[in-house]
Amino acid sequence: MEANPTTNHNQKPNKKQTKGKQKIEMKMIRDENDRLTTFSKRKSGIYKKANELVTLCGGEVGFITFSPSGKPFSYGNPSIDSVIAERLLLDQTTKLTMTDVTTHPIMEVHREMRINNLNQKYNNLYSHMEVEKERQQSLQKMPTEAPDELWEGSIEGLSLEELKQRQRFLEELHANISNHVKERMSRSWNIFNNKNNNISTPAATPRSSS
Amino acid sequence: MEANPTTNHNQKPNKKQTKGKQKIEMKMIRDENDRLTTFSKRKSGIYKKANELVTLCGGEVGFITFSPSGKPFSYGNPSIDSVIAERLLLDQTTKLTMTDVTTHPIMEVHREMRINNLNQKYNNLYSHMEVEKERQQSLQKMPTEAPDELWEGSIEGLSLEELKQRQRFLEELHANISNHVKERMSRSWNIFNNKNNNISTPAATPRSSS
DNA sequence: TCAACTATCTTTAGTAC
DNA sequence: AGTACTAAAGATAGTTG
Numbered sequence: 326m327e328a329n330p331t332t333n334h335n336q337k338p339n340k341k342q343t344k345g346k347q348k349i350e351m352k353m354i355r356d357e358n359d360r361l362t363t364f365s366k367r368k369s370g371i372y373k374k375a376n377e378l379v380t381l382c383g384g385e386v387g388f389i390t391f392s393p394s395g396k397p398f399s400y401g402n403p404s405i406d407s408v409i410a411e412r413l414l415l416d417q418t419t420k421l422t423m424t425d426v427t428t429h430p431i432m433e434v435h436r437e438m439r440i441n442n443l444n445q446k447y448n449n450l451y452s453h454m455e456v457e458k459e460r461q462q463s464l465q466k467m468p469t470e471a472p473d474e475l476w477e478g479s480i481e482g483l484s485l486e487e488l489k490q491r492q493r494f495l496e497e498l499h500a501n502i503s504n505h506v507k508e509r510m511s512r513s514w515n516i517f518n519n520k521n522n523n524i525s526t527p528a529a530t531p532r533s534s535s
Numbered sequence: 536m537e538a539n540p541t542t543n544h545n546q547k548p549n550k551k552q553t554k555g556k557q558k559i560e561m562k563m564i565r566d567e568n569d570r571l572t573t574f575s576k577r578k579s580g581i582y583k584k585a586n587e588l589v590t591l592c593g594g595e596v597g598f599i600t601f602s603p604s605g606k607p608f609s610y611g612n613p614s615i616d617s618v619i620a621e622r623l624l625l626d627q628t629t630k631l632t633m634t635d636v637t638t639h640p641i642m643e644v645h646r647e648m649r650i651n652n653l654n655q656k657y658n659n660l661y662s663h664m665e666v667e668k669e670r671q672q673s674l675q676k677m678p679t680e681a682p683d684e685l686w687e688g689s690i691e692g693l694s695l696e697e698l699k700q701r702q703r704f705l706e707e708l709h710a711n712i713s714n715h716v717k718e719r720m721s722r723s724w725n726i727f728n729n730k731n732n733n734i735s736t737p738a739a740t741p742r743s744s745s
Numbered sequence: 746t747c748a749a750c751t752a753t754c755t756t757t758a759g760t761a762c
Numbered sequence: 763a764g765t766a767c768t769a770a771a772g773a774t775a776g777t778t779g
Contacts, residue, residue, distance in 0.1 A: 555752020
């Protein structure tokens with residue numbers, strides 16, 4: 326329709342109705358109410374994006390989050406349990422009747438996860454936190470020399486090539502931190518394969534809970 | 536700022552360099568290459584959003600996805616394991632009739648994590664990465680100009696040596712994290728094997744320690 | 746293969762109901 | 763707590779190194 330608001334011949338063309346989206350500092354939102362609202366909005370946004378990812382690209386996604394107040398939410402496609410069931414509910418997955426899906430790549434991953442999960446099942450509750458503590462300590466061991474200033478580099482005397490290299494490194498580090506689990510899982514998978522590659526069969530059942 | 540393209544009195548005002556972002560149908564992307572690219576880009580986008588969610592609102596997030604080709608990726612904050620472990624713990628604690636969840640060790644760890652705010656560190660890292668990017672851009676775009684104005688505050692007194700030192704530290708940190716991951720894996724595997732070697736698996740150690 | 750660019754699309758902060 | 767709106771901020775499709 327030509328009811329274009331800008332065509333409104335009354336003046337007042339620039340009395341903006343709202344401020345629109347404003348930039349916000351990337352830090353904890355103080356106001357509790359605001360924080361909860363933002364959490365809700367952004368959580369929905371992530372759900373949507375996760376869903377789009379699967380729709381566009383296939384694969385599977387699982388997303389879990391605990392709200393600031395500690396409430397758990399999760400989103401999964403095809404379902405949260407399909408994606409993380411192995412890690413959460415080992416017993417249930419072993420009951421699953423596997424037909425020929427075992428040859429599907431994704432099942433290989435799941436098999437690997439199951440193996441990895443076994444130890445988690447036994448290990449998680451009382452050992453896991455120690456490891457996390459250690460991990461923290463290694464992060465804390467971050468130079469007595471103010472970790473937060475660490476990244477304020479200088480370009481003085483650095484060539485463009487060096488800068489690029491450095492950036493690549495930063496991104497690599499970033500990826501490594503973010504995906505450390507992936508790394509661990511891949512390793513498990515390799516070990517698993519090494520232990521079993523003398524067996525020519527595709528190992529239909531992982532005999533996990535024997 | 537008179538370099539406004541629309542003000543360019545010569546014609547040729549609209550030779551657009553790119554089409555910009557185009558709308559796409561929300562359905563499986565046929566082209567394999569395209570699909571993989573999109574997956575990668577969007578996965579990164581979700582990581583970023585997940586991280587922002589935690590930073591802004593607190594709480595915790597875990598995100599797992601399997602690429603169209605079946606590769607696993609995950610992002611977690613504070614860590615994917617913490618998020619999942621906590622959920623697992625919730626189940627367990629219910630079953631175990633834990634009197635007070637908040638006194639459970641793992642909760643203390645989580646509390647500690649929040650205090651240490653690893654998350655904030657991550658963000659610092661991330662935003663500094665962006666800063667590096669911008670620096671490069673300013674270098675590339677105006678090599679003869681004085682790009683240092685913006686950053687002069689932190690440039691003062693930093694030598695190339697110090698920079699290299701920082702980088703070494705980063706590499707160390709990176710190695711540290713990797714080690715912890717490996718260590719944890721080995722440990723888990725040992726436990727796993729110990730629990731099962733009386734059943735079927737004789738080859739206990741996965742060549743972890745040497 | 747992967748990074749960079751940019752025009753355009755999408756999300757969302759702030760606001761009001 | 764939930765919906766709706768606007769406009770600025772942010773993400774990204776298509777393209778080029």
